[in-house]
Amino acid sequence: MAEAQLSKRLGETSGEGLPIRRLRDFVLFEDDALRLISPLQLLDSRGITGMYGACGCVTPVHDEGSGQDSEDYDDGGHYVKLAIVELNVHHFVKGLGGIDENIYVKTSVAWYILDTPSLIYQDFWSPFCVLHHHAHRLMDDAFKCRSITYDQFVESLDIDEFTPDVVVLEQVVDLGAPIKHVPLIRKLLKNPTARPMEDKDVETFLMPVVARFATKHLMSPVSVVGVDEQAIRKLEREIEEVREHHGDPASMHWGECLDDEYYSSVVMDGVTYNIGDVVAVSPGVDINADRQEMDWLAVAHCVNAYANRVWFIQIKYFFAEKDEHGQLRKMFHGQWFLHASRTFFRETAHSQELCALPECQNVSVAAIFQKCRVDFLRDDEMEEIDAFDAQGRSYFCRLMYDSTTHSFLGFPRSAERYCDNCVRHGLTRHGFSVHVGDFVYVRPDISAKEGYALFIARILHINHTEQSVHVRYYQRTAADDRCICRTSRKNNVSMEDLDAKCFVRLLDPENLAEREEIESWLDSHFDHFYIEEAGSRGAANDFKCCWDCFRQHCVFAGAGGLSEGFCQSGFFNTKWAVERAFSAAETFRLNHPETDVLVTDINAFLKYAVDRRDGKNPVALRSTDEAHTPINDDRIPVPGEHITVLIGGPPCQSFSGANTSKKEEDPRSALPFAMLSVAELYRPDYVIIENVTDDELRVDNAMPKLILRELAALGYQCRVEVLQACQYGAPQNRQRVIFWGAKRGLAMPNSPVPTHTFKSADKYTLDHRNEFLPPVQRGKETEDHHICAPHASVTVADAIGDLPGFEWSNPHNIVAEGASDATEVQARIAQGIIQCDASNAPVGFREPVAYARQPSTRYQKAMRRKNLTLVENHVTDKVSAIVAEISTQIPLTPLASHRCGRYPLRSAGRLMQFSSFGSTIPQTHHTYTRKQKVLRTSC
Incomplete structure (x- = not known):
C-alpha cells in the first residue's frame, strides 16, 4: 500500500504537524541495494534523504485520553514501504516533563514509532536498543537529578561497562533539554570517550569485491558492507538482453513432435528446453493481488538477488496456439514455483529453496529467461546448510505450498503432458464414492451461515446420468441421538447435496452382550449410529478391525488428556510418555498402565538420550520424584526404534492471554523447540503439536513460522490450523492451534471434519494484512462454508x-x-x-x-x-x-x-x-x- 493512502485507512484527522503512527514487524535497509542496515547509520541525518527505507506494518497511535492504542486497532495493520528522511531518538519537548524514550523515523508525511522489529532484523536492532536504553537512562537521570555525577551514575548501573551515546547526547542538549550543566553531562561532553576503545574492538568493514579476496588472508573480524553492484548490473543486463533476443521467433524451433498438438522440447539459441525443466521467466503482474502487494516485503526477506528478479515455472508440456493475428505461437503449460521467502516461512526461509504452487498457466516460450538448476529432494533427503549466497542460481525443491491454508505438502511427479494442478482441480469430487445401501449425510436446504444437524438417509438407487441418488430418510430418536429409525419419506438428491458417509449397525435390544459391544463402537466415532430391531444379529457389520495399533510417544504428557483422545480412536497406543510433574505423571500411569511413563524433564530426557546414542555413558536419568529414582534404560526409547507419531502440548503459560506476567526470558517459550528436537532424534512418521491461539502467537507470526520452518528442515510436510472444540463434541468454546508434520512420502492426514454444529467459526487472522487461517469445515469445496454437521452442539x-x-x-x-x-x-x-x-x-x-x-x-x-x-x-x-x-x-x-x-x-x-x-x-x-x-x- 502507498504511504499516501494510510491517513484515510487509519482514520486520521487533519491537524497541526505530521501525524504519529506505529511501525512494527519492521526492517531498515538501503533503498537501492535493499541491504539491511544498523540504525546507527541513520543517526547523522545529513544527506540520508533518498538513501534509506523502512518497511513494516503500520497501525495508528491514539491520544492517551482516548482509551485506545494500536493494540486495540481492529484491522490487522497495513504493510507499507517508507522513504526515511530522519531518525529521532531521545526526543525532548519543553513542558512535557521528560525525555521521550521512543525511537522515531520520519518520512515526508508522518512520524513513525519503531515498535517491534521483524525476526530477520533483530540482530541489527538489539545492539542498538541496548545503547539507546543506556543513553536514555543517562539523560533521564540527569534531567531528574541536576546534581548527579558520572561516578554516581555508573555506580547505579547493573552493568560492567558503559559507553554513552555522545552524538545523540549532543543532539538532545542542542534541542534545549536543561541538562547541559549537570556534572554527569559536563564530564561526558568534555571527555566524549569515557572508556577509550581498544584496538581489538575496532571492526573492519570491506566492500564485496575487496572482501572476496582479503578475507582469506586477514585474521581480524571483517564485515562486508554494500552489495556487489557489478554483479547486480550484470544480472539486470542479462535479463534485459534475453528479453529482447527471445522476442524473435526465428531463434526458436520445436523438438520431437509427440502428436498433432504437443511437443517434447523446444530449442532456443542452441539451448534445449525439455518437459520437466524449471526455467526462470520475466516477471509480470501476479494474479494473486495480495501476494503482488506483499512482494516488496518478500524482497527484504530474501538475500538471493536472482530470486528477487525472476519468476520460476516448471514446463509440463509444449504446444502451439494461434494469436490474435492468426500466427502460430510457441507456448508451454507450466506449474509455478515460488521462492520460500515469499511463503509463510518469510525471513526464516532457506535462501535456495523453491516451493511448488497449486497454480498453473500457459506461458509464451519467448518469456523464458534461462534454465535453472533445481534439485528435487528425495523423501529422505535433508536440506543443506544455508550459505546465504546472494548470487546463487542453484535451488532445491521438496514441498508444495498452499497459500490459502499456509500448508506445505509433498507433491506428485506426473508423467509427460499431465499437469498435477489440472488433474487435481478437474477429476475428483468430494473424495468419496457411494453405492446402493450406503448411509449418507444429506445437507438441508438452508443458508450456509446457519448450523443445523445433517439429515441421515440410505441410498436406494443411483442415477449415473443425472449424478443423483434416490434415498430414504432416517430420523434420530428423542431418547438417543445416535439411534435412528426409518421413515416413509423418500427423495431424489443431487450428488452436490451429499456431505459424507456414515455407518449404521443393527442392534437386537434383547442381546445385552451385543449392546455393550455396540456402545463401545458408537463411542469410537461420531459417524457411527445404530438401529434397534428385534431379532437382528448385527450381520450388517463388515468393518475391518485394526489389531496392530500405531505406537505413539507423548511429551508434555500431563495427566494424559491428549494421549487419551488418540487412544479412544482405536488406532493408537501410547508406548512412551514424558512428564515432569509427578502427580500428573501418576494420573497418566493410572489411566495408561501399558505406557512407560518417564517422570522427568524433557531437556534432561533429550540430553540423556543423545549422550547414550553417542556412546558417552551418561549418568543414569533420574525421576523428578522426591527420591530421584533412577530410570531404567529399557524404559527409554532408543533412536531408530519405530515411532508412528510424536504428540505433545508444550506448556502454554508463556503464550497464554491468561498469564498477565509474561517475561521475554521465560524458558517455557523454548519448549516447543525441545519437542522438535525429540522429533529430530527419533524421526517419527508424524508430529502433532497443540498449543493456545492467543494474540501472543500473532506477533510477527514468529512461533508458527519457526515451528513450520523447523518441521520442513527436519524433512516433514507441515500445516498449521485452528480447531474449535465445540465442533468435535466438547461442551466448551475453546480454540487450539494444531501443527501437523508428516514425513515426505507419507500421506498428510486430512483435517478432522467437524462432527457437531457450532456458530460459524471465525477466520484466524494472521499478522499480515489479508492473511488468515481458514476455519476447518465440512464443505469439500474452498468456497463451501456451510456449518451443518451430523450432531447438534453439546450444551x-x-x-x-x-x-x-x-x-x-x-x-x-x-x-x-x-x-x-x-x-x-x-x-x-x-x-x-x-x-x-x-x-x-x-x-x-x-x-x-x-x-x-x-x-x-x-x-x-x-x-x-x-x-x-x-x-x-x-x-x-x-x-x-x-x-x-x-x-x-x-x-x-x-x-x-x-x-x-x-x-x-x-x-x-x-x-x-x-x-x-x-x-x-x-x-x-x-x-x-x-x-x-x-x-x-x-x-
Missing part, C-alpha cells in the same frame, strides 16, 4: 445436567438479607440443592456422591464409560465471603450479570444451559483476565 445442560446441585450461601456481609432472599433459599433447598458456606477448604461434595439422575444424553453416558455410579471431586475451590456474595447476588437466569442484580457489586455473569462453557482453568475458582472478563465455572 452445558447436556454435560452436567445429571450432577447433584450445590451452591454457595449468601453471607450478606455487604447487602442485608431480605424476606424474599430467605424464601428463595428455602425453595432451592426443596429442589435438592444444598447450601455451602464460604470457607478455606474446597466447597461442595468433598466425598464421592451419587449422580442426581440417570444419564439423559450420550455425553453423560460417555462420562460414565466405566460404569461409574459416584461423582468424585465435585467441588469448587475455597472462596472468600465477598466472592460468595458477589456470585449469589447474580439472578439465576441465563446471561444474567452483576448489572441485573439489585445491588451491582462486580463484573460477573452466568452461563446459558443451552450454550457452551467458556474457558477452563486448573483450579475451580474465579479468574479475571486483563480485560476483566470472568472465566466462569458452573456448579
Whole structure:
C-alpha cells in the first residue's frame, strides 16, 4: 500500500504537524541495494534523504485520553514501504516533563514509532536498543537529578561497562533539554570517550569485491558492507538482453513432435528446453493481488538477488496456439514455483529453496529467461546448510505450498503432458464414492451461515446420468441421538447435496452382550449410529478391525488428556510418555498402565538420550520424584526404534492471554523447540503439536513460522490450523492451534471434519494484512462454508445436567438479607440443592456422591464409560465471603450479570444451559483476565 493512502485507512484527522503512527514487524535497509542496515547509520541525518527505507506494518497511535492504542486497532495493520528522511531518538519537548524514550523515523508525511522489529532484523536492532536504553537512562537521570555525577551514575548501573551515546547526547542538549550543566553531562561532553576503545574492538568493514579476496588472508573480524553492484548490473543486463533476443521467433524451433498438438522440447539459441525443466521467466503482474502487494516485503526477506528478479515455472508440456493475428505461437503449460521467502516461512526461509504452487498457466516460450538448476529432494533427503549466497542460481525443491491454508505438502511427479494442478482441480469430487445401501449425510436446504444437524438417509438407487441418488430418510430418536429409525419419506438428491458417509449397525435390544459391544463402537466415532430391531444379529457389520495399533510417544504428557483422545480412536497406543510433574505423571500411569511413563524433564530426557546414542555413558536419568529414582534404560526409547507419531502440548503459560506476567526470558517459550528436537532424534512418521491461539502467537507470526520452518528442515510436510472444540463434541468454546508434520512420502492426514454444529467459526487472522487461517469445515469445496454437521452442539445442560446441585450461601456481609432472599433459599433447598458456606477448604461434595439422575444424553453416558455410579471431586475451590456474595447476588437466569442484580457489586455473569462453557482453568475458582472478563465455572 502507498504511504499516501494510510491517513484515510487509519482514520486520521487533519491537524497541526505530521501525524504519529506505529511501525512494527519492521526492517531498515538501503533503498537501492535493499541491504539491511544498523540504525546507527541513520543517526547523522545529513544527506540520508533518498538513501534509506523502512518497511513494516503500520497501525495508528491514539491520544492517551482516548482509551485506545494500536493494540486495540481492529484491522490487522497495513504493510507499507517508507522513504526515511530522519531518525529521532531521545526526543525532548519543553513542558512535557521528560525525555521521550521512543525511537522515531520520519518520512515526508508522518512520524513513525519503531515498535517491534521483524525476526530477520533483530540482530541489527538489539545492539542498538541496548545503547539507546543506556543513553536514555543517562539523560533521564540527569534531567531528574541536576546534581548527579558520572561516578554516581555508573555506580547505579547493573552493568560492567558503559559507553554513552555522545552524538545523540549532543543532539538532545542542542534541542534545549536543561541538562547541559549537570556534572554527569559536563564530564561526558568534555571527555566524549569515557572508556577509550581498544584496538581489538575496532571492526573492519570491506566492500564485496575487496572482501572476496582479503578475507582469506586477514585474521581480524571483517564485515562486508554494500552489495556487489557489478554483479547486480550484470544480472539486470542479462535479463534485459534475453528479453529482447527471445522476442524473435526465428531463434526458436520445436523438438520431437509427440502428436498433432504437443511437443517434447523446444530449442532456443542452441539451448534445449525439455518437459520437466524449471526455467526462470520475466516477471509480470501476479494474479494473486495480495501476494503482488506483499512482494516488496518478500524482497527484504530474501538475500538471493536472482530470486528477487525472476519468476520460476516448471514446463509440463509444449504446444502451439494461434494469436490474435492468426500466427502460430510457441507456448508451454507450466506449474509455478515460488521462492520460500515469499511463503509463510518469510525471513526464516532457506535462501535456495523453491516451493511448488497449486497454480498453473500457459506461458509464451519467448518469456523464458534461462534454465535453472533445481534439485528435487528425495523423501529422505535433508536440506543443506544455508550459505546465504546472494548470487546463487542453484535451488532445491521438496514441498508444495498452499497459500490459502499456509500448508506445505509433498507433491506428485506426473508423467509427460499431465499437469498435477489440472488433474487435481478437474477429476475428483468430494473424495468419496457411494453405492446402493450406503448411509449418507444429506445437507438441508438452508443458508450456509446457519448450523443445523445433517439429515441421515440410505441410498436406494443411483442415477449415473443425472449424478443423483434416490434415498430414504432416517430420523434420530428423542431418547438417543445416535439411534435412528426409518421413515416413509423418500427423495431424489443431487450428488452436490451429499456431505459424507456414515455407518449404521443393527442392534437386537434383547442381546445385552451385543449392546455393550455396540456402545463401545458408537463411542469410537461420531459417524457411527445404530438401529434397534428385534431379532437382528448385527450381520450388517463388515468393518475391518485394526489389531496392530500405531505406537505413539507423548511429551508434555500431563495427566494424559491428549494421549487419551488418540487412544479412544482405536488406532493408537501410547508406548512412551514424558512428564515432569509427578502427580500428573501418576494420573497418566493410572489411566495408561501399558505406557512407560518417564517422570522427568524433557531437556534432561533429550540430553540423556543423545549422550547414550553417542556412546558417552551418561549418568543414569533420574525421576523428578522426591527420591530421584533412577530410570531404567529399557524404559527409554532408543533412536531408530519405530515411532508412528510424536504428540505433545508444550506448556502454554508463556503464550497464554491468561498469564498477565509474561517475561521475554521465560524458558517455557523454548519448549516447543525441545519437542522438535525429540522429533529430530527419533524421526517419527508424524508430529502433532497443540498449543493456545492467543494474540501472543500473532506477533510477527514468529512461533508458527519457526515451528513450520523447523518441521520442513527436519524433512516433514507441515500445516498449521485452528480447531474449535465445540465442533468435535466438547461442551466448551475453546480454540487450539494444531501443527501437523508428516514425513515426505507419507500421506498428510486430512483435517478432522467437524462432527457437531457450532456458530460459524471465525477466520484466524494472521499478522499480515489479508492473511488468515481458514476455519476447518465440512464443505469439500474452498468456497463451501456451510456449518451443518451430523450432531447438534453439546450444551452445558447436556454435560452436567445429571450432577447433584450445590451452591454457595449468601453471607450478606455487604447487602442485608431480605424476606424474599430467605424464601428463595428455602425453595432451592426443596429442589435438592444444598447450601455451602464460604470457607478455606474446597466447597461442595468433598466425598464421592451419587449422580442426581440417570444419564439423559450420550455425553453423560460417555462420562460414565466405566460404569461409574459416584461423582468424585465435585467441588469448587475455597472462596472468600465477598466472592460468595458477589456470585449469589447474580439472578439465576441465563446471561444474567452483576448489572441485573439489585445491588451491582462486580463484573460477573452466568452461563446459558443451552450454550457452551467458556474457558477452563486448573483450579475451580474465579479468574479475571486483563480485560476483566470472568472465566466462569458452573456448579
